[in-house]
Amino acid sequence: MESSMSFPSGGAANNGSQQQQQQQAQQHPAAIREQDRLMPIANVIRIMRRVLPPHAKISDDAKETIQECVSEYISFITGEANERCQREQRKTITAEDVLWAMSRLGFDDYVEPLSVYLHRYRDLEGEARGGDHHNRSAMVKSSSSRHHHHHHDMQTMQHMYGAVPLQHHQGFAAPPHQYLPYPYDTYGGEHATVAYYGAGGGPYGPVGNGGGDGSGGSASQAGASFEHPFAYK
């Protein structure tokens, strides 16, 4: 087992509330660190708050309980997915296995939104790995999804997708597709982006393009080589 801190047998180590909490949740002595088996509580709370009215409060034990429930949910679904892999003698649990397991265990309502999410993820990943053409389209799409983001420094945007990350973007918090997980209109800003790049070759400044993306950068200097910036709608 990975990441396990083993206590001696009968290790009902009551080192504090953390261990006690784990013991309440688990039937056996707590041997695994919280940060290995639970989702970060801040993330959990954030998601909870999104569905609760503003005046609602959440007790600490409710937060921790839901934290535990999430991990149990992952384990529950994964167990089923894993059994299927074993039956079919496959070594790798895939996204499809996970979706199949969810459907089988009653979470079929989740399958459709998750499939949409997964397909968008795949599209993005495919483009991120693609050549300069793909990078171009991806970059444009990303800026469209960030149309509310008042960062008009094209060079900076470029570097998010170039080989050389721009220094001050090291801690860049929100990559352009921040809101991708929601099946909302990510590309609402398309028209804005066309105008943005309408002149052609605008975003491809000379800075930092000497890296792996060099060919893309120099090629794009031709500018108007792409009429429509989007590879697909």
Place this chain on the structure above:
Amino acid sequence: MRQARPYSGMFCGGVSARTGPHALPLARIKKIMKRSAGEAAAGDGGARMISGEAPVVFSKACELFIAELTRRAWAATLEGKRRTVHREDVADAVRNTDLFDFLVDVVTNDND
């Protein structure tokens, strides 16, 4: 694991604390999956491998799950004419929902 890439960075909550309101850390999800898969795989001699996409699906699924569980717990809170969601409300939500049967042990204190 792809850490530095802008696309994946969104999905990897671990890259920056400010990756947006939606991200659940993929590495953590993968750890939990591995433990569950590893236990079950005791018989076939191989630890399960997990595709890169599987945790991505879970990151969104867990959001949906938390949202649903929270809404149902809140319904119990309202029934109690309260404004603070307590563990017992979560327990009520679990008891009242067949889908959440697998959570019964999590919300039940056997040590009381």
